[in-house]
Amino acid sequence: MTTESMTVLLVDDEPDFLSVVARRLERREMKVHSVGSGEEALALLETHPVDAVVLDVKMPGMDGIETLKRIKAAHPEVEVIMLTGHADLEVAISGMALGAFDYLLKPADIDELMFKLRDASRTRPRV
């Protein structure tokens, strides 16, 4: 199964959120990197290949959409799942147009996140 080998990058500006989601995903046998901003995410992607990115839409500094654009430009093979509140639904949808794999509304269910991550790694073009 692909899950065992899956590596996920979490991008969110809330350390508490990163910590708990990382814990829960790791418990489900995923490898997790977590970073606090879009800039860090881009830097990490240069050195560590990942299967999927979970990206918060609202972040100070470089926001989710901008980060998505840059990730898709530099690493088109990486699938991105957007995390968003209700108010930013339009942003999430415009993210879909920019090549995001899917979006999830906050607060998201961990199982739902798992399904989407698995879908993402399955549809991902294998090299």
Place this chain on the structure above:
Amino acid sequence: MTLTQNPHDSFRWLAARVVLLSATPVVLLALVVASLLFSAYGNDAQRPFGALAHAAIRQSESVPEAMRNARSVFPAATLIYIENGAIVQSDGEVIEAPVAEEATQLAASLGGTKEWEIKTVTPPFPGSIAMAAVALHFAAPETLTRAVVVATPLGHLFPQMEFAWGMTLIVSGVLAMLLAYNSLVFSGYVQQKLSSEELRRRALERRMVEANRLSSLGTLAAGIAHEINNPVSIMTQEAGWIEDLTEDDLPREELAEKVRASAQTIRTQGARCRDITHNLLRLSRQGAVEAAPVDLNSIAEEVAALSRHRSTRQGVTLTVRPQPGLSMAFAAQAHVQQILMNLVGNALDAMQEQERGMLSLFTWEEADHVCVAVADTGPGMSESVRSRIFEPFFTTKPPGKGTGLGLAICYGLARRNKGSLTVRSTEGEGTIFVLTLPRMETDEDMLTEQDTEDEINAPAEPEQNRRHEGDLT
């Protein structure tokens, strides 16, 4: 938009002036018509006078005879003998310059078949002088014009014809009274119309202010609801994590340790939600709309606290620099909150495109005013924009984003609280809005007025705060 002025105080007087002004041409026209009628009547009445003079003088053989004949018919008149346009002889009362001139002109108009001519000097007044000129034909009529002019006051000629001074006085008095009465009635009517209009306008303004308050609260609430989403999703995840743990077979010690850590996070995040909702509740509570002592420092802090989430998200540094020991302002708290919320919201909107924006709120005191300023490092605005920003429906935001009413309402609210809202802006550097409100007068102020004046004169704390404005402009 002016929310507070009452422009109709002097309205009665204005309306009265309108009526009086419009009546003036009518009065002038009436005077002209009356004078034309009077002079026409005067001319007609003189016709027999001219015919009589002609009849008396026509048969004369010499100038002295003509003069004698004229004198016998008109014993009280002034007789003037004119030869070739010049007065040769005059007989009777002293001839004044205009009369002499008119007489020579009248004599000059004779000739050909015209044997006599009549005229009234300065019609239509009661003192007018009637003149009749008769040509003398007894010598060389083709080379010389000779004439005798008989001049006599119109009143002497026709004793019945008198100017009715008394009647004129009565009629004009009645007219003036009618005019004054009409203008009062008219102005009263206009004032009544306008005051009902004013009431309707006030009601509309009240609704507009309320709508603005709700919309700025709504924007805020949406932002805050979104803000609450983050801690809620952390708490949900932590709860899920605890569930995960119960499924695993962990030693009791380790389990307890992990659950305790999760509980701690949930508590922290819960407290965060509580702070947010408390702030929102404090602001949404309908504050006093009657003027009362308000502390600008605490309102500035409150508004800043509510906007902190948004500004952090936007990467804007939000600072509040309250002046310690600031006097109370005398204004409606709800209005001050609404104004500051609008100003802060606008400042954040202006810095939307910026990487590192700075938003600062600061307070200070000057003379009998307390001021609070909202300064941003946004793109600023051009002079043409600056001059129009307080106009209702003027907006620089894209359609659907702004109503263009926010600042107009703020301006109105500031005026309503006997304060003012001013703006200074430099393109490319930033904008400062300054809300000035009257200072609360306390008994203590009365007692220590001297001290206060000294403080104002001394360059104390306010200077420091004012320097921040200087940075931008």
